[in-house]
Amino acid sequence: MDLSNSNTLKNLEAAFGGESMANRKYLFFADVVQKLGFSELSKLFKETANQETQHAFAHFSLLHPELVVTNAAALSDEEKQKIAARCLELAIEGETYEYTTMYPEFAAAAKEDKDESAAAEFESQAQESAEHAQQFQQAAHVFGLLVNVEHYHADRYNEALQVLQGGQPDQRVTGSDPATRKWICRVCSMIYDPVVGDPDSGIAAGTPFEEIPEDWHCPICGASKKSFVLLEEKVAA
Incomplete structure (x- = not known):
């Protein structure tokens, strides 16, 4: 599939993100309603989540046709290694972006929003402002913690790629x-x-x-x- 059309590429990425989010959201809903005693509703959410996963896989296959495996038995060891290495490269790329850019920026924004929210609403809605400030502070705290988590994930993926390419695991x-x-x-x-x-x-x-x-x-x-x-x-x- 020709993805030279930037709009198609952006739409596929957006569709993959949307379907992926829907999967996790419906699984969250399934857990909530299960705790409330609605077993059949929980089952429905889980079934729909699985379907959304298949939609996301279809979109991702179009974004990365180099990862599509139709007959693994027909692939050489070198070809299998190349595909696995590509999966690790994409994982490393994503985790590295999260710990170097995404979460640091989110943390900074959350801290900034805390101050702006408190300043804007202090007089008329003091209690709500305090609650907002606390929520933003907590968000900033979590985002900051996630920097180390994603760094750790990227590091382990790098090690896996290193081993896949014939190297030794880190001590x-x-x-x-x-x-x-x-x-x-x-x-x-x-x-x-x-x-x-x-x-x-x-x-x-x-x-x-x-x-x-x-x-x-x-x-x-x-x-x-x-x-x-x-x-x-x-x-x-």
């Missing part, structure tokens, strides 16, 4: 010093760094993970402290 170890060793959430990959702490959650900088209260939750996904494991970090060359 990784967990830290031995509680004051500096990091922990990672198994649910969302949020990384807790004791040097930084989690001030917005009341955890001061310099607090080892072991000293965090047991009722502390991941500030990104809400998982419990028990969901965290020691992070294996690359050994410096």
Whole structure:
């Protein structure tokens, strides 16, 4: 398919984004109504989410025909490796954009919006402004945390590409010093760094993970402290 027409390219990208968002949104709805006891409605949302996934796959196939596999058995090992490498390259590109550009910009904007919102509504809607400011502050906090998460994802994809191309996996170890060793959430990959702490959650900088209260939750996904494991970090060359 000729995608030299920029409008078609943009429309396919927008359609892929829309269908992908619909998939996650409907799965969220399915979880909500299931908790409310509406099992059949939950099933409907899940079925529709699966259909939206197929729509998204169709759009993405047109955007990246080099990734379409119709007969894997007919491909040489070199061809298979090339396709897998391309998947990793695209994943690295996306994760790198998120941690270098998207989330830093979102964090900065959230901080700016907090001030503007509070200033504009303070006199007439003081309580609402305070709530808005708190929400924006929380958004800025989460966006800031996601920078490290996406950096971690990009790093692991880079390592996978390195291995796929014949290299060796990076040597990784967990830290031995509680004051500096990091922990990672198994649910969302949020990384807790004791040097930084989690001030917005009341955890001061310099607090080892072991000293965090047991009722502390991941500030990104809400998982419990028990969901965290020691992070294996690359050994410096």
